[in-house]
Amino acid sequence: MSEQKSERHTIAVLVDNEAGILARVTGLFSGRGYNIESLTVAEVDAKQALSRITVVTSGTPMVIEQIKAQMDRLVPVHKTSDLTVEGPHIERELALIKVQGTGEKRVESLRIADIFRAKVVDSTNTSFVFETTGSTAKINAFIKLMEPLGLADVCRTGVVAISRGPAGL
Amino acid sequence: MSEESLTGADLVIKCLIDQDVDVVFGYPGGAVLPIYDSLFKQNHLRHILVRHEQAAVHSAEGYARSTGKVGVVLVTSGPGATNAVTGLTDALMDSIPVVCLTGQVATHLIGNDAFQEADTTGITRPCTKHNYLVKNIADLPRILHEAFYVARSGRPGPVVVDLPKDILMAPGTYNATPKMQHKSYRPQMKGDLKKIEQAIDMIAKARRPIFYTGGGVINSGPKAAQLLAQFVKLTGFPITNTLMGLGAYPASDRQFLGMLGMHGTYEANMSMHASDLLINIGARFDDRVTGRLNAFSPDSKKIHVDIDASSINKNVHVDLGIVGDVAHVLEDMIKVWKARQVRVDQKHLKSWWGQIEEWRKRECLRYAGSDTIIKPQYALERLYALTKDRETIITTEVGQHQMWAAQFMKFEKPNRWLTSGGLGTMGYGLPAAIGAQIAHPDALVIDVAGEASILMNIQEMATACQYRLPVKVFILNNEYMGMVRQWQELLHGGRYSESYSAALPDFVKLADAFGGVGLRATKPSEVDDVIKEMIATPKAVIVDVCVDPKENCFPMIPSGAAHNEMLLGPGDVAKKPISDAGLALV
Numbered sequence: 001m002s003e004q005k006s007e008r009h010t011i012a013v014l015v016d017n018e019a020g021i022l023a024r025v026t027g028l029f030s031g032r033g034y035n036i037e038s039l040t041v042a043e044v045d046a047k048q049a050l051s052r053i054t055v056v057t058s059g060t061p062m063v064i065e066q067i068k069a070q071m072d073r074l075v076p077v078h079k080t081s082d083l084t085v086e087g088p089h090i091e092r093e094l095a096l097i098k099v100q101g102t103g104e105k106r107v108e109s110l111r112i113a114d115i116f117r118a119k120v121v122d123s124t125n126t127s128f129v130f131e132t133t134g135s136t137a138k139i140n141a142f143i144k145l146m147e148p149l150g151l152a153d154v155c156r157t158g159v160v161a162i163s164r165g166p167a168g169l
Numbered sequence: 170m171s172e173e174s175l176t177g178a179d180l181v182i183k184c185l186i187d188q189d190v191d192v193v194f195g196y197p198g199g200a201v202l203p204i205y206d207s208l209f210k211q212n213h214l215r216h217i218l219v220r221h222e223q224a225a226v227h228s229a230e231g232y233a234r235s236t237g238k239v240g241v242v243l244v245t246s247g248p249g250a251t252n253a254v255t256g257l258t259d260a261l262m263d264s265i266p267v268v269c270l271t272g273q274v275a276t277h278l279i280g281n282d283a284f285q286e287a288d289t290t291g292i293t294r295p296c297t298k299h300n301y302l303v304k305n306i307a308d309l310p311r312i313l314h315e316a317f318y319v320a321r322s323g324r325p326g327p328v329v330v331d332l333p334k335d336i337l338m339a340p341g342t343y344n345a346t347p348k349m350q351h352k353s354y355r356p357q358m359k360g361d362l363k364k365i366e367q368a369i370d371m372i373a374k375a376r377r378p379i380f381y382t383g384g385g386v387i388n389s390g391p392k393a394a395q396l397l398a399q400f401v402k403l404t405g406f407p408i409t410n411t412l413m414g415l416g417a418y419p420a421s422d423r424q425f426l427g428m429l430g431m432h433g434t435y436e437a438n439m440s441m442h443a444s445d446l447l448i449n450i451g452a453r454f455d456d457r458v459t460g461r462l463n464a465f466s467p468d469s470k471k472i473h474v475d476i477d478a479s480s481i482n483k484n485v486h487v488d489l490g491i492v493g494d495v496a497h498v499l500e501d502m503i504k505v506w507k508a509r510q511v512r513v514d515q516k517h518l519k520s521w522w523g524q525i526e527e528w529r530k531r532e533c534l535r536y537a538g539s540d541t542i543i544k545p546q547y548a549l550e551r552l553y554a555l556t557k558d559r560e561t562i563i564t565t566e567v568g569q570h571q572m573w574a575a576q577f578m579k580f581e582k583p584n585r586w587l588t589s590g591g592l593g594t595m596g597y598g599l600p601a602a603i604g605a606q607i608a609h610p611d612a613l614v615i616d617v618a619g620e621a622s623i624l625m626n627i628q629e630m631a632t633a634c635q636y637r638l639p640v641k642v643f644i645l646n647n648e649y650m651g652m653v654r655q656w657q658e659l660l661h662g663g664r665y666s667e668s669y670s671a672a673l674p675d676f677v678k679l680a681d682a683f684g685g686v687g688l689r690a691t692k693p694s695e696v697d698d699v700i701k702e703m704i705a706t707p708k709a710v711i712v713d714v715c716v717d718p719k720e721n722c723f724p725m726i727p728s729g730a731a732h733n734e735m736l737l738g739p740g741d742v743a744k745k746p747i748s749d750a751g752l753a754l755v
C-alpha cells in the first residue's frame with residue numbers, strides 16, 4: 001500500500017431530524033478515530049423533518065471513503081455527499097467577534113472591519129461586536145488582525161457548504 | 170381484546186406476534202412488569218427465563234443464527250439493559266439480527282437519576298445497528314415493526330427499543346403493520362451488473378484464483394450457500410471460509426481448503442498468499458484473517474462482494490467492489506458466466522491445484538497423539554466422528570478449544586456453527602446453545618467449551634434444566650486459559666501470569682447440582698464412551714474432558730506475520746521469533 005496524504009474534505013449529510021442523531025454522527029467520528037474540524041447542523045425541511053449536517057474532516061483518501069460509507073450506513077442518514085470530490089461548491093462561515101479597546105486601536109479595528117465587510121452589530125464606548133461571513137481562511141485572517149487590537153471573544157458557526165450549479169443534494 | 174383497551178404493553182406483544190416471533194428470551198424487572206403482565210395473559214409467545222441478561226442476548230443470537238430469523242430479547246431498565254450490552258456488541262460484530270426490548274423509567278423521570286435509570290439509548294448507540302427511545306404511544310407499533318425491519322435488512326444487526334414504563338401502561342391503538350419498512354433505509358440488494366460482468370472477466374482470466382467467503386453468505390440465507398456451491402463447482406476453483414463462514418460450503422468437498430486466518434490451514438493461507446485473484450464473498454478482511462496487512466496476498470487482484478459498502482476498501486484496498494446481497498450477486502454471476510460460456514484455463518488451474526495439493530500434503534492439522542493423555546484435538550476428532558451423522562449444531566466459547574473446534578468439526582451446511590467471531594466473547598457458547606436448542610428441539614446441540622469460559626455463563630445450566638433442554642457442554646478442560654497461556658508462552662517468555670484456572674469446581678458435581686448430568690473422561694480410552702453416553706442422555710449434560718494442559722493450537726500466524734510465515738507446530742516456534750510490532754497487536 002502506498003503512503004497516502006491527509007486531505008481536507010467537506011461532507012454534506014441529509015438526516016432524519018430525530019433524537020440522538022447528532023450523537024450518532026459524532027459518536028461515529030470519535031469511535032472510529034476520525035477528525036472533525038467543524039460540524040454544523042440545522043433542520044432544513046420541517047415537513048419531512050430532515051436536517052442537514054455539514055462536516056469538515058481530514059484524512060487519507062481511504063479514510064475519507066470510509067467516513068462517507070460509515071455515515072451512509074447509519075439508519076437515519078438519507079444521503080451523504082462529499083462536496084470536495086463532487087465538484088465546485090461554496091463554503092461559508094459566520095463569525096461574531098468582540099473587540100475591546102479605546103482610542104487608536106478602536107479606530108483601527110473599525111477600519112479593518114470595513115475592509116473585510118464585517119458589520120458592527122453591537123457597540124459600546126469600549127467595545128464592538130463584528131459580524132462577518134466568508135471562507136474559513138478569510139475569517140481566520142480577520143481574527144488575526146483583530147488580535148493586537150483587543151480581541152476579546154470569538155464565536156464561529158463552522159462551515160456550511162453547498163454545491164454550485166442547479167443540482168440539489 | 171378490543172382495540173381501544175390495548176395498553177402499550179399489549180401493543181408490544183401484538184407486534185411481536187405479528188412479526189411471527191415464537192420465543193422471547195428475557196428477565197423481568199420493575200420497568201417491564203406491564204409487558205410481563207401482558208405476556209401472562211396470552212399464549213402465542215413463549216418466554217424463556219434466562220439467568221442473566223447477557224445470556225438472553227446470546228440465546229437470541231443462537232436462535233437467530235441457527236434459524237435465520239430475528240432473535241428477541243426482553244430485559245428491564247438500568248442493570249437489565251447494561252447487562253445486555255456485551256451481547257448486543259457481540260451481535261453487532263457478527264451481524265446477527267436481534268431485537269432487544271429494554272424497559273425504561275417513566276418519561277417524566279428520564280434524566281433525574283431515577284431508580285434503575287440508565288441512558289440506555291446513549292449506552293447502546295455504538296453497540297447497536299440502530300436504537301429507539303419510544304416517547305409517544307402513537308409511535309410504538311411503527312417503531313417496533315421498524316426495529317424488526319432494520320434488524321434483518323441489509324447487513325443484519327441488533328436493534329434496541331427502549332420502552333418507558335408510562336408508555337407501556339398508556340392506552341394506545343394498533344396503527345401499524347408488520348410489513349412496515351423504515352422510511353428511507355433501503356439496503357442495496359442487487360449488485361451493479363457492469364461490475365458483475367467485470368468480475369467475470371477477471372475470474373475468466375485468473376491463473377491462481379481462490380474464493381474467500383465469510384459470514385455474509387450465511388446471513389444472506391440458505392440460497393446463497395447453494396449458489397456459492399454451484400458457482401464454485403462451475404469454476405473448479407479452490408475455496409476457503411472464514412471462522413464466521415464455516416458451513417457455507419461443504420467441508421467434505423475436495424475444493425474446500427478449510428478455514429483461513431490466524432489458526433487456519435496451511436493450504437488455505439498459502440493459497441491466499443500466492444493467489445493472483447481473491448474472490449471475497451461476504452467476508453470483511455478481518456485482522457485475524459489478513460495477518461500483516463502490507464504482506465497480505467501481495468500479488469492478487471481482489472474482488473469484494475459485500476452488502477455493506479463500508480466493508481469495501483476498509484482494511485484492504487480492492488480492485489473491484491460490488492455492493493449487494495450475496496445471493497443476488499451470485500445469481501447474476503452465474504447467469505453471466507453461463508451466458509458467456511466462460512471456460513477457465515484448465516492448464517493453469519491444474520498446475521495451481523498441483524501446488525495446492527503439495528501444501529495439503531503438509532497435513533497441517535496433524536498433532537502428536539498420546540495413549541495416556543487426552544489430546545484436545547483427539548477429543549474433537551472423536552466428537553466429530555460420533556456426531557457427524559446426526560443433525561448437530563455446534564456452539565463454542567472462546568479460546569483454544571474454539572479454534573480446535575473450527576479445525577476439527579466439519580460443517581456441510583450453514584447455520585450449524587455458532588461461534589463468537591468478532592467480539593470473541595467468553596460465555597457465548599452455553600446460552601447460544603440454549604437458543605439453538607429452543608429453535609431445534611430435536612437437534613444435538615453441543616457447546617464446545619473451555620473450563621474458564623464456561624464459568625462466565627454457567628448459571629444458564631439452570632435455564633437449560635428448567636426447560637428440559639438437552640444441551641451438551643463439552644469442556645476441553647486444560648486447567649488453563651489456554652489461549653492466554655499460549656500467547657504468554659510464545660510472546661511473554663513463558664510467564665504465565667494469572668492464566669492458570671485455579672480452584673475449578675468439580676464439573677460433574679456442578680452438573681448434578683443444577684439438575685443435569687455430569688460425565689468425565691481422563692484417559693483417551695474413555696473418550697468414545699463418554700461421548701456416546703452424552704449423546705444418549707436426554708438431559709443437559711456437562712462433559713469434563715481432562716485434556717493435555719500444555720497443548721498449543723497450530724497452525725498459527727503469529728500477530729504481525731504474513732500468511733506464508735505460519736508456525737506449523739512447536740518445532741517452528743523457536744525458529745521464527747515474533748516481531749516487536751507484532752507484540753503490540755492483539
Ligand SMILES: Cc1ncc(C[n+]2csc(CCOP(=O)(O)OP(=O)(O)O)c2C)c(N)n1
Nearest residue numbers: 568569570595619620621622649650651652
Ligand atoms: C469476556 C472475555 N474476557 C477475556 C477474554 C480473553 N480471553 C481469550 S481466550 C481466554 C482464555 C479462555 O480459556 P478457556 O475457556 O479455558 O479456553 P482454552 O483457551 O483453555 O481452550 C481469555 C481469557 C475473552 N475472550 N472474553
Ligand SMILES: [Mg+2]
Nearest residue numbers: 619620649651
Ligand atoms: Mg482452558
